[in-house]
Amino acid sequence: MLVFDFLQLECLRSILFLIVFTLLLMKEEKNKRIVEASLYAVAKGNLRHRSLENLSKKYDSIMLLQLGSAPMVIVSSAKIAQQVLKIHDLYCCTRPASPRPNSDHWKEMHKVFISELLSMKRVQSFAYARETEVDKLITSLSQALSKLVNLNEKIFALVDGIIGTVAFGKIYGTDQFKDQVFPNVLGEAMNMLFDGYLQMVLDQHLDHARPKPEQEDFVDFLIRLMKDESNSFKVSENCVKVMLFDAFIGGIVTTSTTILWAMSELIKNPRVMNKVQAEIRNCIGKKAKVEGKDVSKLKYLKMVVKETFRLHPPVPILPPREAMWEFKVGEFDILPKTRILVNVWAIGRDPNGWENPNEFYPERFDGSRIDFRGPDFNLLSFGAGRQICPGLDMGATNVEFTLANMLYLFHWELPNDMKREDISMEEEGGLACQRRTPLWLVPISNRSQLE
Numbered sequence: 160m161l162v163f164d165f166l167q168l169e170c171l172r173s174i175l176f177l178i179v180f181t182l183l184l185m186k187e188e189k190n191k192r193i194v195e196a197s198l199y200a201v202a203k204g205n206l207r208h209r210s211l212e213n214l215s216k217k218y219d220s221i222m223l224l225q226l227g228s229a230p231m232v233i234v235s236s237a238k239i240a241q242q243v244l245k246i247h248d249l250y251c252c253t254r255p256a257s258p259r260p261n262s263d264h265w266k267e268m269h270k271v272f273i274s275e276l277l278s279m280k281r282v283q284s285f286a287y288a289r290e291t292e293v294d295k296l297i298t299s300l301s302q303a304l305s306k307l308v309n310l311n312e313k314i315f316a317l318v319d320g321i322i323g324t325v326a327f328g329k330i331y332g333t334d335q336f337k338d339q340v341f342p343n344v345l346g347e348a349m350n351m352l353f354d355g356y357l358q359m360v361l362d363q364h365l366d367h368a369r370p371k372p373e374q375e376d377f378v379d380f381l382i383r384l385m386k387d388e389s390n391s392f393k394v395s396e397n398c399v400k401v402m403l404f405d406a407f408i409g410g411i412v413t414t415s416t417t418i419l420w421a422m423s424e425l426i427k428n429p430r431v432m433n434k435v436q437a438e439i440r441n442c443i444g445k446k447a448k449v450e451g452k453d454v455s456k457l458k459y460l461k462m463v464v465k466e467t468f469r470l471h472p473p474v475p476i477l478p479p480r481e482a483m484w485e486f487k488v489g490e491f492d493i494l495p496k497t498r499i500l501v502n503v504w505a506i507g508r509d510p511n512g513w514e515n516p517n518e519f520y521p522e523r524f525d526g527s528r529i530d531f532r533g534p535d536f537n538l539l540s541f542g543a544g545r546q547i548c549p550g551l552d553m554g555a556t557n558v559e560f561t562l563a564n565m566l567y568l569f570h571w572e573l574p575n576d577m578k579r580e581d582i583s584m585e586e587e588g589g590l591a592c593q594r595r596t597p598l599w600l601v602p603i604s605n606r607s608q609l610e
């Protein structure tokens with residue numbers, strides 16, 4: 160669902176160029192006052208979160224955009240986001256038409272998907288995937304000591320490995336998969352390739368000659384559902400593919416993007432880098448690596464991660480919700496079929512919610528109850544309400560655990576002659592709001608301090 164909604168936004172871009180725009184600004188006179196504004200800015204480029212933020216500064220933190228027959232409400236403040244995502248969540252907890260089957264049957268299956276795959280129990284039981292992939296990352300960085308490393312490549316490989324193993328089992332990344340064309344998640348032909356790829360995975364799992372795995376992966380679980388006739392719903396092969404696709408795209412791009420933004424901010428802010436490394440090293444002492452159970456003790460690291468989510472939410476605008484019934488937000492009427500977009504990026508930088516909003520300052524979370532798990536609506540990196548990201552625990556755990564190890568075992572330096580202020584923080588839209596250019600850094604071993 161996540162994927163389609165973003166593609167839908169892509170399509171809007173071209174439509175936007177062709178139609179005449181009108182911005183209906185929702186003010187006291189209940190949807191009546193019309194302010195004409197060229198929405199060329201919204202259509203331009205792929206950084207709509209920035210264009211929409213500019214519009215909201217000029218007009219209001221709730222705006223109605225009339226695009227042809229589809230009214231669209233843009234929300235840019237925590238207070239209004241809370242009304243939409245909490246108080247009226249039930250009235251708009253559906254998505255606009257999507258290629259996913261839109262039926263009770265699909266919703267029922269989706270619930271199972273969420274509770275089974277992404278429960279805390281599963282997140283923990285898949286710790287082995289995370290640890291194996293972080294071990295591989297450490298080995299690969301140790302082989303590149305004092306050399307320039309393209310961190311984008313390393314981090315995408317790591318997250319792809321973790322989520323691939325969770326979804327497809329230990330077979331993923333092994334020799335059996337080596338000769339298969341694995342579709343690069345960022346590639347253009349992704350959709351088509353992915354279908355063939357998923358079919359191959361399903362066939363392998365359905366093969367009677369396959370030995371019983373010691374740990375059931377997600378495909379095993381879905382196949383069990385497919386075969387279980389006592390279910391009130393039927394799970395088809397196609398449904399299994401759609402759910403795997405969601406898990407892959409939803410999981411890989413967002414998680415890796417966050418790790419890269421965190422490293423970018425840390426290298427730009429040596430004070431924070433030193434402080435977080437000191438915390439990890441004091442807390443862990445002398446060990447071969449940080450273990451999963453250690454992470455809960457790393458309070459400052461968790462603040463660094465929150466601060467990264469605030470400034471760089473990988474999903475800067477939540478996928479659209481659609482109003483099912485009429486409801487009121489403040490004094491404004493939201494009519495059925497209105498699409499609602501929440502600009503998470505703008506809320507994270509709203510000066511009414513944050514002091515010095517553009518500064519990377521993790522201490523702002525010290526003693527604060529603000530968390531991406533809720534109940535606060537200033538930090539919405541995983542969304543909120545009934546549509547909140549089902550991968551929240553897995554995503555946050557993967558980000559924290561990976562960063563903890565990268566910062567414990569290595570010092571990080573800039574390429575020769577590069578100054579901190581030269582590090583580009585330019586964004587690029589797409590499936591997630593990523594760095595525009597790869598992050599190149601030099602890992603230096605910290606082992607001598609640990610022995």
Ligand code: HEM
Nearest residue numbers: 160405409410413414474540541542543546547548550554
């Ligand atoms: C840093 C990590 C992640 C971030 C920031 C993130 C963020 C989000 C956001 C903002 C949404 C939309 C929520 C809403 O509309 O309120 C979403 C949906 C979703 N995410 Fe994540 N996500 C992350 C990791 C993951 C992981 C690891 C998985 C799965 C393995 C995952 C699977 C999904 C799925 C399937 C949906 C669609 C849910 C639906 O439509 O009901 N995400 N995610």
